[in-house]
Amino acid sequence: MLKVIGLKKKYGKHTALAGLDMNIKKGQVYGLVGPNGAGKTTAIRLIMGLSHMDDGQIIINGTDARKKPLKVKEMIGYVPDNCGSYFNMSVNEYMEFFAAGFGISGIKAENRNLKLLEQVGLEDKVEFIADTLSRGMQQRLSLARALIHDPEFLIMDEPTSGLDPRNSFEFKRLVKELKKSGKTVLISSHLLSELSEICTDIAVIENGMLAAQGSLTEILGRIEHSNPIKIVVLGAVSSAMAVFKENPRVKAVSRNENTFMVKFDGDKLEEARLLYELMDMEVPVCEFVRETGSLESFFMQITNHDEERVIIENDY
Ligand SMILES: Nc1ncnc2c1ncn2[C@@H]1O[C@H](COP(=O)(O)OP(=O)(O)OP(=O)(O)O)[C@@H](O)[C@H]1O
Known part of the structure; x- marks a missing residue:
């Protein structure tokens, strides 16, 4: 048209x-x-x-x-x-x-x-x-x-x-x-x-x-993909770290006690694989969820005004 x-x-x-x-x-x-x-x-x-x-x-x-x-x-x-x-x-x-x-x-x-x-x-x-x-x-x-x-x-x-x-x-x-x-x-x-x-x-x-x-669906998909995965464990923090270091899809990790924010560049299947790797290392995972981001935060990211990126730093 x-x-x-x-x-x-x-x-x-x-x-x-x-x-x-x-x-x-x-x-x-x-x-x-x-x-x-x-x-x-x-x-x-x-x-x-x-x-x-x-x-x-x-x-x-x-x-x-x-x-x-x-x-x-x-x-x-x-x-x-x-x-x-x-x-x-x-x-x-x-x-x-x-x-x-x-x-x-x-x-x-x-x-x-x-x-x-x-x-x-x-x-x-x-x-x-x-x-x-x-x-x-x-x-x-x-x-x-x-x-x-x-x-x-x-x-x-x-x-x-x-x-x-x-x-x-x-x-x-x-x-x-x-x-x-x-x-x-x-x-x-x-x-x-x-x-x-x-x-x-x-x-x-x-x-x-x-x-x-x-399409709006594609844009929303990209928003989800650009958000970190929140992973909460009940212990075995160093084993979890070892898994993150080995997985090539993990781009950055920040940790606050037992809670990890993992910047992960992968699809749903690769997310499931990461969870499986944690289980395989006997890490007791009690929460594993992609953070939901807002449209505005996506907008800020692609127009280079993103302040949220700063919180997702590799600190290990
Ligand atoms: N008549 C004009 N003379 C000189 N510069 C102009 C003129 N019209 C627009 N501009 C400049 O061109 C750029 C684009 O302006 P435009 O109005 O198209 O942006 P916009 O995305 O519609 O912005 P807004 O959301 O503020 O309306 C801006 O830097 C603006 O200052």
């Missing part, structure tokens, strides 16, 4: 995108996550044709975005990070204004706008001046506007940023509904945990480049 190949963008001497690649398939809710300044908004603005790329290619449903920007805009609904001003229009006038931009007017526009405002829960706000709506309501209005031309692809730039938990939950519920109705969604955030609730796929961007990409 959307292919981004080697996307580059500089602002003066500053490189915002240094060859970004993305591949989004139909029906995916694709989360673009990265720290502040990573290049998310720049990438989205280039896809939307709101800024010129220095190099690279953006292909949407086989159409080159640089060659046919208008055709691409018809396929995409865009929810920007900043809704901007609503020029003192009522909610209804605002929707009519944008519907007219897509050539939708009269009764058709009226019906469509009402249906969309119902979908985002603003049907009782049609007479309200849009500028006076709360931030959460404005975000939902922005979503309704993005859906006016019934695009198959939606791009949302940090839509939950600045929303309170209730409004953020409500917005995520709307995204889930859009996925159910067959839309493909690209959504950015600087919080991986925000996206993990709604996304099927995640791409982590750092310094204008892709740092990691995969």
Whole structure:
């Protein structure tokens, strides 16, 4: 559906995108996550044709975005990070204004706008001046506007940023509904945990480049793999140490009395083998468990801001 190949963008001497690649398939809710300044908004603005790329290619449903920007805009609904001003229009006038931009007017526009405002829960706000709506309501209005031309692809730039938990939950519920109705969604955030609730796929961007990409299941698998195994023994500490030293999958061990934290680079079968080796050496193991890590700690690791690594040191 959307292919981004080697996307580059500089602002003066500053490189915002240094060859970004993305591949989004139909029906995916694709989360673009990265720290502040990573290049998310720049990438989205280039896809939307709101800024010129220095190099690279953006292909949407086989159409080159640089060659046919208008055709691409018809396929995409865009929810920007900043809704901007609503020029003192009522909610209804605002929707009519944008519907007219897509050539939708009269009764058709009226019906469509009402249906969309119902979908985002603003049907009782049609007479309200849009500028006076709360931030959460404005975000939902922005979503309704993005859906006016019934695009198959939606791009949302940090839509939950600045929303309170209730409004953020409500917005995520709307995204889930859009996925159910067959839309493909690209959504950015600087919080991986925000996206993990709604996304099927995640791409982590750092310094204008892709740092990691995969399905949510793959990413969660990598999180588990990057966590240490906690092993508690009831004695035979030196025998346990000997096992750890011999096992090539053990990368580091730290110990606090009878509790070991073992950095282990192996799959489930290799974990089972390690446990078997401990039993074989008659080490009384009473606990053997992979620590569960958070999405944010994984994010910190792959974007090189990991403080947790320090605790996993080889101290024997
Ligand atoms: N118009 C501009 N002129 C100069 N530098 C810019 C401009 N827009 C963005 N940048 C810089 O490019 C880099 C990428 O910015 P961008 O807004 O794309 O990041 P982001 O990941 O969306 O960040 P945030 O989460 O803070 O919105 C940043 O270092 C930013 O300061």
